[in-house]
Amino acid sequence: MVRNEPINSEVEFAGGIWDTWWIPLGEEVYLHYATDVTRYKKMEEELRHLSVTDVLTNTYNRRYFTHKLEEEIERAKRSGNKFSLIMLDIDCFKSINDCFGHNAGDLVLKSMAELIKNRIRKIDTLARWGGEEFIILLPDTTVKNAVHLAEELRESLSRMDIPGVGSVTASFGVAGCCPEDTIDTLVNRADNMMYEAKAAGRNCVRYMNECE
Structure with a gap:
């Protein structure tokens, strides 16, 4: 003692x-x-899990993801390591709900989340950003490698056969962290790339390769 x-x-x-x-x-x-x-x-553990998790998809929620992203930005500033974000949005999701019902829409969200979770690494963080939008934090990952993953996920998703719905697609935006980035600037850049993918006809990947 x-x-x-x-x-x-x-x-x-x-x-x-x-x-x-x-x-x-x-x-x-x-x-x-x-x-x-x-x-x-x-x-206590159940309450903690609920506080950081999206109930429908069992991915992390936006609040937890923001906290992880802030930590990763600070880590990158100290170490100089690169990391990237992938933002994705299910194409024509409103039409899925309108044609097949909200239960089918929920199944699409859960199926896509499961597909992504089974592919990414343990150190990666997947979160439901809002509605049909998801975001992935990829530590120690260049934009080039993040784009490769996004293309793989896009192809895998388009090949899925979801019961009662069939196949669906998603649009992907990729951005790497720059030295001056904040949470807002980095997420906005990935979001802008995703909307470029939407404008390009959907079911594709767009990315920003260099810091400007």
């Missing part, structure tokens, strides 16, 4: 989590007790 101070720690034991205390009562005499806090820890 340090200066006869109580020691508190959490211990995993017998499949549970225990909050343990060692309290000094005198020389070489201690009171020890433990409380099973497994249920509370599971509730």
